Amino acid sequence: MALKFSIEASKRPEGSKPNALRRGGQIPATVYGHNGTESVQLVVNQKEAEFLIRDAGRGATVELKVPDMNWTTGAKIQEVQAHPWKGSLYHISFLSAKG
Template identity: 60%
Template sequence: MPFSIEAQKRPEGTKPNALRRDGKIPATLYGHNGAESIHLVVDAKAAGFLVRDAAPNKSVVEVNIPELSWNGKTVMREVQTHPWKGSLYHISFFAQKG
């Protein structure tokens, strides 16, 4: 089953908790352009489904960033959750070569 998620570039200076209140989850994409990383936001509902269904470090996730015209295969590397609420806090993606 292929996994995919759409992301937007995270606006400069936005606070992570403000994003979460607005229904967005902070995310980071590593290795999409060499050693460069990019800060993103994804829809909290879509991220919840992705985290529920995809296995970290195993599942290939297609990440689409329309405003940067970037689309590629990644691996969901790290998923951070709130210590006792269990709510999603942050997702890290690593781009795959090729």
């Protein structure tokens, strides 16, 4: 069964600063459970992430594509961190449906 919502991510560059990523239009993200207890640091496009959170909602299961790793999986939007009154995204956590 194909999932209704999807987002494409890329591996987060080593040593990159979260605020610098946000200024560049990228949102830091993490996917947990990728390979057992392993987590992977990612970045997603800010506009795509905003549309995803708005349309799919927190807790939804989405298709997460990571071309850098040649990997696609279903993932639950586990946590969304946003500025308290501006609403701008800080970080998204995904929980992989399978390793």
